[in-house]
Amino acid sequence: QKEVEQDPGPLSVPEGAIVSLNCTYSNSAFQYFMWYRQYSRKGPELLMYTYSSGNKEDGRFTAQVDKSSKYISLFIRDSQPSDSATYLCAMRRAGGTSYGKLTFGQGTILTVHP
Amino acid sequence: DAGITQSPRHKVTETGTPVTLRCHQTENHRYMYWYRQDPGHGLRLIHYSYGVKDTDKGEVSDGYSVSRSKTEDFLLTLESATSSQTSVYFCATNRDTNEKLFFGSGTQLSVL
Numbered sequence: 693q694k695e696v697e698q699d700p701g702p703l704s705v706p707e708g709a710i711v712s713l714n715c716t717y718s719n720s721a722f723q724y725f726m727w728y729r730q731y732s733r734k735g736p737e738l739l740m741y742t743y744s745s746g747n748k749e750d751g752r753f754t755a756q757v758d759k760s761s762k763y764i765s766l767f768i769r770d771s772q773p774s775d776s777a778t779y780l781c782a783m784r785r786a787g788g789t790s791y792g793k794l795t796f797g798q799g800t801i802l803t804v805h806p
Numbered sequence: 807d808a809g810i811t812q813s814p815r816h817k818v819t820e821t822g823t824p825v826t827l828r829c830h831q832t833e834n835h836r837y838m839y840w841y842r843q844d845p846g847h848g849l850r851l852i853h854y855s856y857g858v859k860d861t862d863k864g865e866v867s868d869g870y871s872v873s874r875s876k877t878e879d880f881l882l883t884l885e886s887a888t889s890s891q892t893s894v895y896f897c898a899t900n901r902d903t904n905e906k907l908f909f910g911s912g913t914q915l916s917v918l
Contacts, residue, residue: 696848698848726906733912734911734912735896735898735909735911735912736849736896738906738907741906780848780849793839793854793864794851794907796848796850798845798846798847798848799848
């Protein structure tokens with residue numbers, strides 16, 4: 693069983709829709725949670741970064757972490773065609789030798805059509 | 807891509823040949839990482855470095871070795887390439903372990 697599970701989609705939505713992307717995880721040691729966006733033939737880029745449980749909002753993007761359920765979400769409001777990309781959740785333990793060693797989900801392919 | 811250059815961008819090689827991928831960064835970041843990305847698996851850590859000549863294994867290190875003789879360069883070597891190593895390889899760096907990772911644009915490697 694993978695430590696982090698993410699529905700690969702693909703997900704296709706009309707422009708303006710609210711998008712919900714989710715990941716579940718099994719390792720309760722994960723403390724830092726991230727969402728990366730990856731455009732075709734590019735490297736991932738950090739979109740959202742949260743520590744422990746709670747919500748974080750940045751423009752049209754909201755990240756939620758529910759540690760009790762081992763579940764994280766990314767919401768995209770008023771989705772745009774430029775949001776079409778692969779979205780990867782990632783997480784890591786705190787401190788020690790965790791360094792930047794992230795555990796990634798499989799990625800969800802999102803297409804927003806005009 | 808935050809001053810991270812991966813070379814080559816594409817490579818086709820034959821089973822059993824050695825292959826070296828290069829990651830060069832101009833950010834003076836201390837930490838560097840090699841990930842591979844495969845369908846259904848997301849990104850998986852191969853090796854990482856926490857300083858010059860300081861490296862350690864990630865979760866999928868078998869068949870790979872790394873070297874870091876200078877802060878700016880991190881090399882990934884496939885000693886004897888196999889078809890299972892066909893993948894997209896990404897280099898990543900960060901200044902501190904609590905800071906975000908910056909990724910390069912990747913190397914598409916095909917082992918025939």
